[in-house]
Amino acid sequence: MAVERTLSIIKPDATRRNITGKINAKLEEAGLRIVAQRRLRLSKTQAGAFYAVHKKRPFYKDLVKSMTSGPVVVQVLEGEGAVQKNRDVMGATNPANAAPGTIRKDFAESIEANSVHGSDSAENAAQEIKFFFKKSEIVG
Ligand code: ADP
Numbered sequence: 001m002a003v004e005r006t007l008s009i010i011k012p013d014a015t016r017r018n019i020t021g022k023i024n025a026k027l028e029e030a031g032l033r034i035v036a037q038r039r040l041r042l043s044k045t046q047a048g049a050f051y052a053v054h055k056k057r058p059f060y061k062d063l064v065k066s067m068t069s070g071p072v073v074v075q076v077l078e079g080e081g082a083v084q085k086n087r088d089v090m091g092a093t094n095p096a097n098a099a100p101g102t103i104r105k106d107f108a109e110s111i112e113a114n115s116v117h118g119s120d121s122a123e124n125a126a127q128e129i130k131f132f133f134k135k136s137e138i139v140g
């Protein structure tokens with residue numbers, strides 16, 4: 001399996017509870033390397049654009065609201081099969097269905113406030129990384 005990069009976001013529910021270190025520890029324990037990281041507050045426009053694929057979903061408005069409710073930490077993760085590896089360590093979207101030991105099982109508050117975002121394909125990862133980071137900001 002090739003070395004890949006993927007985009008991760010530690011969501012406002014997690015920054016609010018001061019558990020970014022605990023989440024980073026899980027990512028690193030899974031063999032992912034944090035090769036770029038920045039804390040920021042998403043604007044409504046940014047969050048809306050980032051989640052544009054969900055525009056028609058009933059939860060879109062609430063999702064944008066919750067993603068702009070506090071700071072996020074955006075990260076580029078690197079490793080063998082990083083896209084799938086990150087999805088595995090994140091766990092299922094709904095924490096009620098997430099496997100033991102996953103970030104969402106251990107930390108998520110609800111299906112919406114589920115602590116982390118992770119790209120779902122190599123193609124989306126490339127796009128999402130570009131959304132937040134310049135090449136020079138990623139140091140592998
Ligand atoms: P994932 O983050 O696991 O890739 P999706 O891409 O389907 O999940 O959804 C994006 C985000 O939208 C989820 O992480 C969650 O915060 C929110 N979300 C998804 N489904 C629901 C839902 N049924 N109700 C409320 N929020 C949801």
Ligand code: MG
Binds near residue numbers: 118120
């Ligand atoms: Mg998704």
